[in-house]
Amino acid sequence: MLMFLKEFWTFVRVRKKFWLFPIMVMMVLLGALIVFGQGSAIAPFIYTLF
DSSP: OOHHHHHHHHHHHHHTOHHHHHHHHHHHHHHHHHHTTTTTTHHHHHHHHH
16 A cells, blocks of 8 residues: 555656545545445444435
8 A cells, every 4th residue: 555655646746646636535535434334333423424
């Protein structure tokens, strides 16, 4: 995972594609929401948000 982040940072810095950061952050947050919403103790609190 650390290698991916290093390569991603190098790609963004060299290609000047800083608009990719908000997209990646939203994808990680949405993925975490899906994982934690599947059946954990946090699920009832997540469902009340929607």
